[in-house]
Amino acid sequence: MGFYDVLARVVALVGAGAVKWRSLQGGAQSPAVGDAPQIPAGRPQGRIPTLKMPTARGWAPGQLPTAAPGLKVNAFASGLKHPRWMLVLPNGDVTVAEALQSGGKPQTLFDHAMVATMRRAAAFGESPNRITLLRDADRDGVAEERHVLLENQxxxxxxxxxxxxxxVGNTDGVMAFAYAEGDTSISAPARRLTxxxxxxxxxRSLLPSPDGxxxxxxxxxxxxxxxxxxxVEEGRACIYELDLETNHCRVFASGLRNPVGMAWEPVTRRLWTVVNERDGLGDETPPDYLTAVTEGGFYGWPFCYWGQTVDDRVPQDAAKVATALTPDYALGGHTASLGLCWMPAGTLPGFDVDGMVIGQHGSWNRSTLSGYRVVFVPFADGRPAGPVRDILWGFLAPDESVSYGRPVGVVIGLDAHSLLVADDVGDVIWRVTGAGSNP
Structure with missing residues:
Protein backbone atom coordinates (compact mmCIF):
# COMPACT_ATOMS: atom_id res chain seq x y z
CA MET A 1 0.00 0.00 0.00
CA GLY A 2 1.46 3.37 -1.07
CA PHE A 3 1.86 6.48 1.04
CA TYR A 4 -1.16 8.26 -0.44
CA ASP A 5 -3.35 5.19 0.01
CA VAL A 6 -2.41 5.12 3.70
CA LEU A 7 -3.08 8.85 3.91
CA ALA A 8 -6.50 8.45 2.34
CA ARG A 9 -7.45 5.78 4.85
CA VAL A 10 -6.24 7.86 7.81
CA VAL A 11 -8.14 10.95 6.69
CA ALA A 12 -11.25 8.89 6.00
CA LEU A 13 -11.13 7.37 9.47
CA VAL A 14 -10.67 10.75 11.10
CA GLY A 15 -13.55 12.29 9.15
CA ALA A 16 -15.82 9.29 9.64
CA GLY A 17 -15.10 9.31 13.37
CA ALA A 18 -16.08 12.96 13.61
CA VAL A 19 -19.33 12.38 11.77
CA LYS A 20 -20.06 9.32 13.94
CA TRP A 21 -19.58 11.45 17.06
CA ARG A 22 -21.96 14.11 15.71
CA SER A 23 -24.55 11.49 14.84
CA LEU A 24 -24.37 10.07 18.35
CA GLN A 25 -24.92 13.55 19.75
CA GLY A 26 -27.66 14.64 17.39
CA GLY A 27 -29.33 11.44 16.22
CA ALA A 28 -29.51 9.87 12.76
CA GLN A 29 -30.47 12.09 9.86
CA SER A 30 -33.39 11.19 7.63
CA PRO A 31 -32.87 11.59 3.89
CA ALA A 32 -33.64 15.11 2.67
CA VAL A 33 -35.89 14.18 -0.24
CA GLY A 34 -38.95 15.73 -1.89
CA ASP A 35 -40.39 19.16 -2.53
CA ALA A 36 -40.36 20.15 1.16
CA PRO A 37 -37.29 18.41 2.58
CA GLN A 38 -36.24 18.56 6.22
CA ILE A 39 -32.66 19.76 5.89
CA PRO A 40 -30.52 19.59 9.07
CA ALA A 41 -28.60 22.67 10.08
CA GLY A 42 -25.18 22.71 8.47
CA ARG A 43 -22.28 21.73 10.71
CA PRO A 44 -18.96 22.57 9.04
CA GLN A 45 -16.66 19.55 9.22
CA GLY A 46 -13.44 21.56 9.37
CA ARG A 47 -10.34 21.07 7.29
CA ILE A 48 -10.74 17.30 6.96
CA PRO A 49 -14.34 16.31 6.17
CA THR A 50 -15.41 12.70 5.79
CA LEU A 51 -13.85 10.71 2.95
CA LYS A 52 -15.70 7.45 2.44
CA MET A 53 -15.87 5.68 -0.87
CA PRO A 54 -16.03 1.95 -1.63
CA THR A 55 -13.21 0.24 -3.49
CA ALA A 56 -14.07 -0.30 -7.15
CA ARG A 57 -14.38 -4.03 -7.87
CA GLY A 58 -16.48 -4.32 -11.01
CA TRP A 59 -18.97 -7.08 -11.78
CA ALA A 60 -18.23 -10.78 -11.51
CA PRO A 61 -19.17 -12.96 -14.50
CA GLY A 62 -22.94 -13.34 -14.56
CA GLN A 63 -23.49 -10.74 -11.83
CA LEU A 64 -26.12 -8.08 -12.59
CA PRO A 65 -27.66 -5.07 -10.91
CA THR A 66 -31.12 -5.58 -9.39
CA ALA A 67 -34.07 -4.30 -11.41
CA ALA A 68 -37.46 -3.28 -10.05
CA PRO A 69 -40.24 -5.91 -10.12
CA GLY A 70 -41.49 -6.47 -13.66
CA LEU A 71 -38.18 -5.40 -15.19
CA LYS A 72 -35.01 -7.16 -16.33
CA VAL A 73 -31.50 -5.95 -17.09
CA ASN A 74 -28.80 -7.11 -19.49
CA ALA A 75 -25.41 -5.83 -20.63
CA PHE A 76 -25.93 -3.93 -23.88
CA ALA A 77 -22.14 -3.50 -24.12
CA SER A 78 -19.26 -4.33 -21.79
CA GLY A 79 -15.49 -3.93 -21.74
CA LEU A 80 -15.62 -0.18 -22.21
CA LYS A 81 -13.32 2.22 -20.33
CA HIS A 82 -15.10 4.55 -17.94
CA PRO A 83 -18.28 5.15 -19.99
CA ARG A 84 -20.01 8.29 -18.71
CA TRP A 85 -22.61 9.62 -21.14
CA MET A 86 -24.64 8.39 -24.09
CA LEU A 87 -26.57 9.60 -27.11
CA VAL A 88 -29.00 7.49 -29.14
CA LEU A 89 -28.77 8.40 -32.84
CA PRO A 90 -31.79 8.33 -35.19
CA ASN A 91 -30.69 5.02 -36.74
CA GLY A 92 -30.38 3.36 -33.31
CA ASP A 93 -26.61 3.58 -32.94
CA VAL A 94 -25.50 4.58 -29.46
CA THR A 95 -22.52 6.87 -28.93
CA VAL A 96 -20.71 6.65 -25.60
CA ALA A 97 -18.32 9.23 -24.16
CA GLU A 98 -15.45 7.51 -22.33
CA ALA A 99 -13.62 9.95 -20.09
CA LEU A 100 -12.18 10.19 -16.60
CA GLN A 101 -11.29 12.88 -14.11
CA SER A 102 -7.64 13.82 -14.17
CA GLY A 103 -5.76 16.84 -12.94
CA GLY A 104 -2.62 18.49 -11.74
CA LYS A 105 -0.52 17.81 -8.69
CA PRO A 106 -2.45 17.87 -5.38
CA GLN A 107 -1.61 20.89 -3.23
CA THR A 108 -2.92 20.12 0.27
CA LEU A 109 -3.12 17.16 2.64
CA PHE A 110 -6.80 16.79 1.88
CA ASP A 111 -6.14 17.02 -1.88
CA HIS A 112 -3.67 14.12 -1.62
CA ALA A 113 -6.11 12.04 0.40
CA MET A 114 -9.01 12.80 -1.95
CA VAL A 115 -7.01 11.86 -5.06
CA ALA A 116 -5.87 8.59 -3.45
CA THR A 117 -9.47 7.83 -2.45
CA MET A 118 -10.72 8.58 -5.97
CA ARG A 119 -8.04 6.38 -7.53
CA ARG A 120 -9.06 3.46 -5.29
CA ALA A 121 -12.62 3.98 -6.47
CA ALA A 122 -11.54 4.10 -10.16
CA ALA A 123 -12.73 7.72 -10.34
CA PHE A 124 -9.39 9.38 -11.12
CA GLY A 125 -6.66 8.53 -13.62
CA GLU A 126 -5.70 8.64 -17.28
CA SER A 127 -8.71 9.58 -19.39
CA PRO A 128 -9.58 7.54 -22.53
CA ASN A 129 -10.73 10.78 -24.23
CA ARG A 130 -12.76 9.07 -26.91
CA ILE A 131 -16.30 8.52 -28.14
CA THR A 132 -17.27 4.99 -29.07
CA LEU A 133 -20.14 4.03 -31.35
CA LEU A 134 -22.15 0.90 -30.51
CA ARG A 135 -24.41 -0.78 -33.06
CA ASP A 136 -27.08 -3.39 -32.39
CA ALA A 137 -27.87 -4.19 -36.00
CA ASP A 138 -30.01 -7.26 -35.29
CA ARG A 139 -31.94 -5.47 -32.50
CA ASP A 140 -31.45 -8.28 -29.99
CA GLY A 141 -30.59 -5.88 -27.14
CA VAL A 142 -26.82 -6.45 -27.34
CA ALA A 143 -24.45 -4.33 -29.41
CA GLU A 144 -22.43 -6.62 -31.67
CA GLU A 145 -20.44 -3.81 -33.34
CA ARG A 146 -18.09 -1.33 -31.70
CA HIS A 147 -16.23 1.51 -33.44
CA VAL A 148 -14.08 4.44 -32.32
CA LEU A 149 -16.14 7.37 -33.58
CA LEU A 150 -13.83 10.10 -32.24
CA GLU A 151 -10.55 10.03 -30.34
CA ASN A 152 -8.01 12.44 -28.91
CA GLN A 153 -10.71 14.62 -27.39
CA VAL A 168 -19.28 17.27 -28.39
CA GLY A 169 -18.97 18.93 -25.00
CA ASN A 170 -15.27 18.67 -24.20
CA THR A 171 -14.11 20.05 -20.88
CA ASP A 172 -12.47 23.02 -22.64
CA GLY A 173 -15.31 23.85 -25.04
CA VAL A 174 -18.04 22.76 -27.43
CA MET A 175 -16.79 21.23 -30.69
CA ALA A 176 -18.68 20.58 -33.93
CA PHE A 177 -17.97 17.84 -36.49
CA ALA A 178 -19.47 16.98 -39.88
CA TYR A 179 -21.39 13.70 -39.66
CA ALA A 180 -23.47 11.54 -42.00
CA GLU A 181 -25.97 8.91 -40.84
CA GLY A 182 -24.32 5.52 -40.52
CA ASP A 183 -20.79 6.86 -40.11
CA THR A 184 -18.68 4.76 -37.76
CA SER A 185 -15.78 7.20 -37.58
CA ILE A 186 -15.32 10.95 -37.87
CA SER A 187 -12.19 12.27 -39.54
CA ALA A 188 -13.33 15.76 -40.48
CA PRO A 189 -11.62 18.59 -38.60
CA ALA A 190 -13.40 20.07 -35.61
CA ARG A 191 -14.90 23.54 -35.38
CA ARG A 192 -14.59 25.13 -31.95
CA LEU A 193 -17.77 26.93 -30.93
CA THR A 194 -16.91 27.90 -27.36
CA ARG A 204 -19.89 19.60 -20.08
CA SER A 205 -23.35 18.22 -20.76
CA LEU A 206 -25.24 19.26 -23.91
CA LEU A 207 -28.97 19.51 -24.61
CA PRO A 208 -30.46 20.86 -27.87
CA SER A 209 -33.47 23.15 -27.74
CA PRO A 210 -36.66 21.55 -29.09
CA ASP A 211 -36.36 23.61 -32.31
CA GLY A 212 -32.69 22.62 -32.78
CA VAL A 232 -11.55 32.03 -10.68
CA GLU A 233 -15.23 30.99 -10.72
CA GLU A 234 -16.18 33.58 -13.33
CA GLY A 235 -18.15 31.88 -16.10
CA ARG A 236 -18.68 28.71 -14.08
CA ALA A 237 -21.45 27.10 -11.97
CA CYS A 238 -24.05 27.86 -14.62
CA ILE A 239 -25.95 26.68 -17.67
CA TYR A 240 -25.09 28.40 -20.94
CA GLU A 241 -27.29 28.95 -23.98
CA LEU A 242 -25.41 28.72 -27.28
CA ASP A 243 -27.10 30.12 -30.41
CA LEU A 244 -25.96 27.85 -33.24
CA GLU A 245 -26.65 30.40 -35.99
CA THR A 246 -24.78 33.35 -34.48
CA ASN A 247 -22.46 31.36 -32.19
CA HIS A 248 -23.41 33.76 -29.39
CA CYS A 249 -23.06 32.11 -25.97
CA ARG A 250 -24.66 33.58 -22.85
CA VAL A 251 -25.34 32.50 -19.28
CA PHE A 252 -28.91 31.19 -19.12
CA ALA A 253 -28.97 30.53 -15.33
CA SER A 254 -26.34 30.74 -12.60
CA GLY A 255 -25.57 29.78 -9.00
CA LEU A 256 -25.75 26.09 -9.94
CA ARG A 257 -22.72 24.45 -8.31
CA ASN A 258 -22.51 21.51 -10.71
CA PRO A 259 -25.43 21.12 -13.14
CA VAL A 260 -24.92 17.90 -15.08
CA GLY A 261 -27.88 16.11 -16.65
CA MET A 262 -30.49 18.23 -18.45
CA ALA A 263 -33.87 17.34 -19.95
CA TRP A 264 -37.00 18.98 -21.34
CA GLU A 265 -40.33 18.51 -19.58
CA PRO A 266 -42.87 18.37 -22.46
CA VAL A 267 -46.00 19.75 -20.73
CA THR A 268 -44.57 23.12 -19.73
CA ARG A 269 -41.60 22.89 -22.15
CA ARG A 270 -39.27 23.95 -19.35
CA LEU A 271 -35.63 22.98 -18.99
CA TRP A 272 -34.79 20.79 -15.97
CA THR A 273 -31.44 19.82 -14.50
CA VAL A 274 -29.92 17.83 -11.64
CA VAL A 275 -27.35 19.65 -9.50
CA ASN A 276 -24.62 18.39 -7.17
CA GLU A 277 -24.50 20.61 -4.11
CA ARG A 278 -21.58 21.59 -1.83
CA ASP A 279 -19.62 19.40 0.58
CA GLY A 280 -18.53 19.71 4.18
CA LEU A 281 -21.78 20.57 6.01
CA GLY A 282 -23.05 17.10 6.92
CA ASP A 283 -24.55 13.93 5.51
CA GLU A 284 -27.82 15.50 4.35
CA THR A 285 -26.84 19.15 4.15
CA PRO A 286 -27.50 20.40 1.60
CA PRO A 287 -29.27 17.88 -0.64
CA ASP A 288 -28.53 17.46 -4.32
CA TYR A 289 -31.58 18.46 -6.30
CA LEU A 290 -33.75 18.30 -9.41
CA THR A 291 -35.11 21.64 -10.57
CA ALA A 292 -36.70 23.52 -13.41
CA VAL A 293 -34.32 26.19 -14.67
CA THR A 294 -35.64 29.75 -14.97
CA GLU A 295 -34.02 31.99 -17.55
CA GLY A 296 -31.88 34.50 -15.68
CA GLY A 297 -32.42 32.61 -12.42
CA PHE A 298 -29.83 32.46 -9.64
CA TYR A 299 -29.77 29.31 -7.46
CA GLY A 300 -27.54 30.39 -4.61
CA TRP A 301 -24.05 28.99 -5.06
CA PRO A 302 -21.73 29.74 -3.36
CA PHE A 303 -23.45 32.09 -0.91
CA CYS A 304 -26.46 29.99 0.08
CA TYR A 305 -28.33 26.76 -0.58
CA TRP A 306 -31.91 25.45 -0.89
CA GLY A 307 -33.24 28.93 -1.38
CA GLN A 308 -31.69 31.45 0.95
CA THR A 309 -30.02 29.31 3.64
CA VAL A 310 -26.71 31.11 4.10
CA ASP A 311 -23.43 29.18 4.11
CA ASP A 312 -21.40 30.97 6.79
CA ARG A 313 -18.14 29.62 5.39
CA VAL A 314 -18.49 31.93 2.38
CA PRO A 315 -18.02 35.74 2.39
CA GLN A 316 -21.58 36.94 1.84
CA ASP A 317 -23.40 39.03 -0.75
CA ALA A 318 -26.79 39.86 0.78
CA ALA A 319 -28.17 41.26 -2.46
CA LYS A 320 -27.40 38.02 -4.33
CA VAL A 321 -28.81 35.87 -1.53
CA ALA A 322 -32.07 37.82 -1.69
CA THR A 323 -32.55 36.73 -5.31
CA ALA A 324 -31.76 33.02 -4.82
CA LEU A 325 -34.46 30.65 -6.09
CA THR A 326 -35.49 27.52 -4.21
CA PRO A 327 -35.03 24.27 -6.18
CA ASP A 328 -38.04 22.09 -6.93
CA TYR A 329 -37.15 18.65 -5.57
CA ALA A 330 -34.47 17.42 -3.16
CA LEU A 331 -32.69 14.14 -3.97
CA GLY A 332 -30.82 13.50 -0.70
CA GLY A 333 -27.40 14.57 0.44
CA HIS A 334 -24.39 13.84 -1.78
CA THR A 335 -26.16 11.31 -4.01
CA ALA A 336 -24.13 12.67 -6.96
CA SER A 337 -27.21 12.75 -9.18
CA LEU A 338 -25.70 13.07 -12.66
CA GLY A 339 -27.82 11.38 -15.33
CA LEU A 340 -31.23 12.78 -16.30
CA CYS A 341 -33.78 11.94 -18.96
CA TRP A 342 -37.52 12.27 -19.43
CA MET A 343 -39.36 8.92 -19.42
CA PRO A 344 -42.91 8.92 -20.82
CA ALA A 345 -45.60 6.85 -19.14
CA GLY A 346 -45.52 3.19 -20.16
CA THR A 347 -41.89 3.16 -21.33
CA LEU A 348 -41.21 0.46 -18.71
CA PRO A 349 -43.83 -1.85 -17.19
CA GLY A 350 -45.05 -0.61 -13.81
CA PHE A 351 -44.03 2.97 -14.52
CA ASP A 352 -47.39 4.20 -15.74
CA VAL A 353 -46.92 7.94 -15.30
CA ASP A 354 -44.53 10.40 -16.87
CA GLY A 355 -41.41 11.39 -14.98
CA MET A 356 -37.68 11.90 -14.82
CA VAL A 357 -35.07 9.13 -14.59
CA ILE A 358 -31.95 10.02 -12.61
CA GLY A 359 -28.61 8.21 -12.51
CA GLN A 360 -27.17 8.61 -9.00
CA HIS A 361 -23.43 8.07 -9.16
CA GLY A 362 -23.12 7.74 -5.37
CA SER A 363 -21.51 9.59 -2.48
CA TRP A 364 -17.87 9.67 -1.40
CA ASN A 365 -18.08 12.13 1.48
CA ARG A 366 -20.65 11.09 4.08
CA SER A 367 -20.73 8.59 6.95
CA THR A 368 -23.38 6.35 5.34
CA LEU A 369 -23.21 6.11 1.57
CA SER A 370 -26.07 7.38 -0.59
CA GLY A 371 -27.01 7.06 -4.25
CA TYR A 372 -25.51 4.16 -6.24
CA ARG A 373 -28.84 3.57 -7.99
CA VAL A 374 -31.11 4.67 -10.82
CA VAL A 375 -34.33 6.29 -9.65
CA PHE A 376 -37.57 7.69 -11.06
CA VAL A 377 -39.38 10.87 -9.97
CA PRO A 378 -43.03 10.88 -11.13
CA PHE A 379 -44.45 14.09 -12.64
CA ALA A 380 -47.94 15.54 -13.02
CA ASP A 381 -48.87 18.84 -14.66
CA GLY A 382 -45.22 19.62 -15.31
CA ARG A 383 -43.97 19.13 -11.73
CA PRO A 384 -42.69 16.33 -9.46
CA ALA A 385 -45.68 14.55 -7.96
CA GLY A 386 -44.80 11.73 -5.62
CA PRO A 387 -42.00 9.86 -3.92
CA VAL A 388 -38.84 8.62 -5.62
CA ARG A 389 -39.02 5.07 -6.98
CA ASP A 390 -36.07 2.75 -7.61
CA ILE A 391 -35.49 1.36 -11.10
CA LEU A 392 -32.04 -0.22 -10.74
CA TRP A 393 -29.84 -0.84 -7.70
CA GLY A 394 -27.31 -3.33 -6.35
CA PHE A 395 -24.27 -1.34 -7.50
CA LEU A 396 -22.96 -1.26 -3.92
CA ALA A 397 -22.06 -4.17 -1.62
CA PRO A 398 -24.34 -4.39 1.47
CA ASP A 399 -21.44 -3.54 3.79
CA GLU A 400 -20.50 -0.53 1.60
CA SER A 401 -16.93 -1.79 1.25
CA VAL A 402 -16.90 -2.26 -2.53
CA SER A 403 -18.82 -1.01 -5.53
CA TYR A 404 -19.56 -3.26 -8.48
CA GLY A 405 -20.57 -0.25 -10.54
CA ARG A 406 -21.67 3.38 -10.45
CA PRO A 407 -24.50 4.63 -12.69
CA VAL A 408 -24.03 7.88 -14.60
CA GLY A 409 -25.84 8.73 -17.85
CA VAL A 410 -29.36 7.50 -18.63
CA VAL A 411 -31.22 7.59 -21.95
CA ILE A 412 -34.33 6.02 -23.48
CA GLY A 413 -33.59 3.47 -26.22
CA LEU A 414 -34.72 3.91 -29.83
CA ASP A 415 -37.47 1.34 -29.32
CA ALA A 416 -39.05 3.63 -26.68
CA HIS A 417 -39.42 0.63 -24.33
CA SER A 418 -35.93 0.36 -22.91
CA LEU A 419 -33.63 2.39 -20.71
CA LEU A 420 -29.85 2.50 -21.18
CA VAL A 421 -27.59 3.21 -18.20
CA ALA A 422 -23.86 4.01 -18.37
CA ASP A 423 -21.84 2.40 -15.54
CA ASP A 424 -18.35 3.88 -15.25
CA VAL A 425 -16.97 1.44 -12.67
CA GLY A 426 -18.42 -1.71 -14.21
CA ASP A 427 -17.44 -0.39 -17.68
CA VAL A 428 -20.85 -1.50 -18.93
CA ILE A 429 -23.87 -0.04 -20.67
CA TRP A 430 -26.89 -1.68 -19.03
CA ARG A 431 -30.21 -2.12 -20.82
CA VAL A 432 -33.40 -2.21 -18.72
CA THR A 433 -36.61 -3.58 -20.27
CA GLY A 434 -39.84 -5.30 -19.26
CA ALA A 435 -39.35 -8.75 -17.80
CA GLY A 436 -41.55 -10.26 -20.48
CA SER A 437 -40.13 -8.33 -23.42
CA ASN A 438 -38.48 -10.07 -26.36
CA PRO A 439 -35.59 -9.50 -26.58
Missing part, protein backbone atom coordinates in the same frame (compact mmCIF):
# COMPACT_ATOMS: atom_id res chain seq x y z
CA UNK A 154 -10.28 16.49 -24.10
CA UNK A 155 -12.49 14.74 -21.56
CA UNK A 156 -15.57 14.47 -23.81
CA UNK A 157 -18.95 14.23 -22.12
CA UNK A 158 -22.14 15.68 -23.63
CA UNK A 159 -23.10 14.91 -27.23
CA UNK A 160 -25.80 16.11 -29.61
CA UNK A 161 -26.68 15.46 -33.26
CA UNK A 162 -28.50 18.18 -35.21
CA UNK A 163 -28.81 17.60 -38.94
CA UNK A 164 -25.40 16.71 -40.29
CA UNK A 165 -23.45 18.11 -37.34
CA UNK A 166 -22.27 16.11 -34.33
CA UNK A 167 -21.56 18.25 -31.27
CA UNK A 195 -14.00 27.85 -24.95
CA UNK A 196 -14.42 26.90 -21.29
CA UNK A 197 -11.97 26.76 -18.41
CA UNK A 198 -11.07 23.11 -17.66
CA UNK A 199 -10.42 21.42 -14.29
CA UNK A 200 -12.64 21.31 -11.23
CA UNK A 201 -16.04 19.94 -12.18
CA UNK A 202 -15.03 18.98 -15.69
CA UNK A 203 -18.19 17.58 -17.32
CA UNK A 213 -31.48 26.22 -32.93
CA UNK A 214 -29.66 26.32 -29.58
CA UNK A 215 -27.55 24.14 -27.32
CA UNK A 216 -27.67 24.29 -23.54
CA UNK A 217 -24.37 23.53 -21.82
CA UNK A 218 -23.84 22.63 -18.16
CA UNK A 219 -20.60 23.96 -16.62
CA UNK A 220 -19.74 23.22 -12.98
CA UNK A 221 -17.69 25.19 -10.48
CA UNK A 222 -13.93 24.94 -10.07
CA UNK A 223 -14.09 24.46 -6.29
CA UNK A 224 -16.44 23.45 -3.51
CA UNK A 225 -17.44 26.89 -2.18
CA UNK A 226 -15.27 29.32 -4.15
CA UNK A 227 -12.29 28.82 -1.81
CA UNK A 228 -10.01 30.34 -4.44
CA UNK A 229 -12.14 33.48 -4.74
CA UNK A 230 -14.97 34.45 -7.05
CA UNK A 231 -12.66 35.58 -9.85
Missing amino acids: RQPFGMALLGDTFY TFKPDGHWT RRLYVGVGSLTNIAEGGLE
